[in-house]
Amino acid sequence: xxxxxxxxxxxxxxxxxxxxxxxxxxxxxxxxxxxxxxxxxxxxxxxxxxxxxxxxxxxxxxxxxxxxxxxxxxxxxxxxxxxxxxxxxxxxxxxxxxxxxxxxxxxxxxxxxxxxxxxxxxxxxxxxxxxxxxxxxxxxxxxxxxxxxxxxxxxxxxxxxxxxxxxxxxxxxxxxxxxxxxxxxxxxxxxxxxxxxxxxxxxxxxxxxxxxxxxxxxxxxxxxxxxxxxxxxxxxxxxxxxxxxxxxxxxxxx
Ligand SMILES: *[C@@H]1O[C@H](CO)[C@@H](O)[C@H](O)[C@H]1NC(C)=O
Numbered sequence: 001x002x003x004x005x006x007x008x009x010x011x012x013x014x015x016x017x018x019x020x021x022x023x024x025x026x027x028x029x030x031x032x033x034x035x036x037x038x039x040x041x042x043x044x045x046x047x048x049x050x051x052x053x054x055x056x057x058x059x060x061x062x063x064x065x066x067x068x069x070x071x072x073x074x075x076x077x078x079x080x081x082x083x084x085x086x087x088x089x090x091x092x093x094x095x096x097x098x099x100x101x102x103x104x105x106x107x108x109x110x111x112x113x114x115x116x117x118x119x120x121x122x123x124x125x126x127x128x129x130x131x132x133x134x135x136x137x138x139x140x141x142x143x144x145x146x147x148x149x150x151x152x153x154x155x156x157x158x159x160x161x162x163x164x165x166x167x168x169x170x171x172x173x174x175x176x177x178x179x180x181x182x183x184x185x186x187x188x189x190x191x192x193x194x195x196x197x198x199x200x201x202x203x204x205x206x207x208x209x210x211x212x213x214x215x216x217x218x219x220x221x222x223x224x225x226x227x228x229x230x231x232x233x234x235x236x237x238x239x240x241x242x243x244x245x246x247x248x249x250x251x252x253x254x
């Protein structure tokens with residue numbers, strides 16, 4: 001186990017890996033703290049983009065595309081990583097509603113990995129699930145929740161009358177970001193932020209069960225500033241509160 005029994009401190013770069021500083025090494029090298037690197041897995045798209053140069057700048061900030069969680073699975077410490085890959089294009093105009101660049105989303109794919117060996121090798125990571133947006137099943141109850149939520153409608157991006165007054169969207173057309181693995185290590189649920197369009201001031205949280213490719217639910221998350229967007233951090237605070245409906249994640253606006 002990286003870091004030794006005494007514990008470790010880590011700095012995470014969600015593209016390249018985790019730098020782990022073993023605060024107190026194992027007994028035989030107690031006075032020599034260790035520094036180790038744990039690589040993180042990448043999807044084939046990430047490896048081959050930018051002509052295989054793997055330029056982190058070309059990939060952009062990873063925080064909106066990848067999320068990691070340290071959980072307990074079957075009594076064992078385990079790292080879970082989730083990544084979302086969105087395909088679409090930047091449209092050659094400014095969105096009339098947001099006054100910011102317009103994008104069209106064609107599709108997105110969610111992938112999860114886990115690692116309960118943590119010896120610092122690529123091969124310790126196991127790809128668990130890859131599910132395309134169109135493969136997620138939606139029950140009738142969640143479907144009506146989704147339709148009522150307002151997430152599947154957006155206003156036109158241009159005022160030339162080329163689009164309906166209210167454009168209808170499918171799950172695959174949503175602007176999704178911030179994949180976050182559930183902190184319950186026994187399940188394979190990932191939370192995603194979703195918006196009807198990029199820079200839309202409102203966001204919704206989607207709960208997706210990767211094991212049976214099911215959309216478990218949708219909840220309006222909050223209203224953020226269009227530039228910074230809405231973001232959140234998973235927490236287990238809800239364990240210590242008595243709530244009728246558990247929140248999807250402990251969140252705040254930034
Ligand atoms: C998928 O699994 C979850 C529990 O993990 C369950 O609540 C849900 O009903 C299942 N959905 C389907 C369609 O099997």
